[in-house]
Amino acid sequence: MARSTCTFLHLADVHLGYDRYDSPERSKDFFLAFRDVVHRHAIQNPVDFVVIAGDLFEHRQIQPGVLNQAQIVLRALKQAGIPVLAIEGNHDNRPFGVKTSWLRYLADHGELILLEPSEEEEGIHLQPWSEQARRGSYLDLPCGVRVIGSQWYGSAAPKSIEQLAAAIRQLPPGPEQVILMFHHGLEGQIARYQGALRYKELLPLREAGVGYLALGHIHKSYSEGGWVFNPGSLEANSTAEWDFERGAYRVTWGSGEPQAELVRDYYQRPCQRLRLEVKGKETPEQVTAALLALAEGSRLPAEEPEPIVEVRLVGQVGFTQHDLDVRALQRQLKQVTGALILLFRFEATPVELGSAAITLEEEGQRLQIEEKIYTDLLSGHSHYRKRSVELARLLLDLKEKVLDGQEESEIYAYLSSAFLGEED
Structure with a gap:
């Protein structure tokens, strides 16, 4: 029996509520980019569904206006009959011990489908989506695709991948085309990213039947192996990201491998x-x-x-x-x-x-020299020697965040995350 063909839009790292530079207009850019890409590539040119692979919001706690921005776009999709399936990222996930989040609020009010595995003593468990309860881990869509959700796992991602793969193998028979939304990044894509996954660590998911791994977290688009796709953020979150290729993937999947086109023709601030x-x-x-x-x-x-x-x-x-x-x-x-x-x-x-004095022609050369200087200085101290490379990269990141005008609270949160092994 021939597979049906489905079309979907893969978004990640929308970051509604972005508030650096103390500019309301800059914050609005992230909403305008979200609204425009959805209008152009999901509603005007219809798709079967939309997936958001984490970080719809910039912060766990959001202002009413930011919630309204999300609702404007999600309600337009709902009116067009296009379901939205999402997972939490590290920016908008619920804090430890807290049972709700703003994504959960949107799911409870029928504005998106939040797919979440349940964690039990024996590992990760996947439950079918219940429209009545507004809870579940996976959903089989009419176009012939099974979409599975996950959570933000941070430094526990490699172990969680093994558990997710085992849970996927235990699912009842369903569509052959399987999408897994997963908020984490691959090594080698951007400099100074601690905790990135190696490609081989993803392979248990492939072996378990995942044909499209919908990633988020890194703000640059990339793909690997014909089945791993990361669209990048819709807007640049810092000057370091201005040169990144980023956007949204519009995907057509019939027989064979998924065909993903990176779309970039939507509103962006120059x-x-x-x-x-x-x-x-x-x-x-x-x-x-x-x-x-x-x-x-x-x-x-x-x-x-x-x-x-x-x-x-x-x-x-x-x-x-x-x-x-x-x-x-x-x-x-x-x-x-x-x-x-x-x-x-x-x-x-x-x-x-x-x-x-150093005169440099390329930004990359300057960063390499700065990193070497930091590493040499840290290596000269016995307490920091073993972590000199890691800490040098952290110092470079910290410098860029200060120069970009990030708030002290954001920098503190970044440092806390970094020392816990969860790169922001």
Whole structure:
């Protein structure tokens, strides 16, 4: 008997309620991206269902307006007759010992289907979805696909994969096409990611019959082996992610392997990088004039949304950062570029450092040198020597988060998560 063909949209890391840079307009971008990609690629061009593989929300506790944003999109899908199946990610999962979450609230009110395994002493157990109870671990859809949910497992992911595979093998017969939603990342996809899974650790799921592993967590799109897919976030959460390819997967699955197309044509806030290299002979006034001229030449057409602009000053200077009125310069650059948010990075080194000064052409080279310096310093201390590489990468991440203007509470939560082995 020939398999039926189904079409679905795979989203992850929507992060509604994103609140860095203290900008309501930037927070709204994440809602606009979610609404637009769903309208274009699920409703206007209909699919059988939508899966959200974790982190619908940025925070576990959300404001009423953020809940309303989720409901606007979910209700549009419901009105179109398109079911939404979701799991919790590390950002929006319920804290330990708490029985509810905002995703559970949405599921209880019939606005999405939250698929969750139950954990018992003997391992993970999968129950069929009950529409009456609004509870369950898997659902067989009319288009001929079985969708299974999971939870955020953090450092316990490898063990949980073995238990999930065993539980999948115990399920009653059903559709041959099996999707598992799983919020975790693979190693080698982004730098400085602790706790990433190796591809071979996923293979028990493949052997148990999973034909499409719908991942989330890493904000860059990638696929492996014709069955593992991660769409990335809809919007960039930091300047480090601006160059990531990301979007949503629109998947058609009939006979053979699933065919996944990464769609990127939806609303996104433009981002610009500007870079000025100086030689050490310029005065602060000359550097200021050169930066403003660079900014003037980068201004986007008036019909484009206001961009987020990062301006980097690199090379060597014959003065210190204190000789520039950085706040006034930042205001001027923002006005000239028409930026919603203007980030100014003073990365030039004083010329008096001579041969010790480093001029880099590529961001990757700078990160490698910084990481080596941190590692060498940490290796010189007996208490940190064994973890020098891990801690050096953590310091680099911490630096980027501070430069991106993250709140102290977010940085504290990140450090707590990192030391527990659960990379954010």
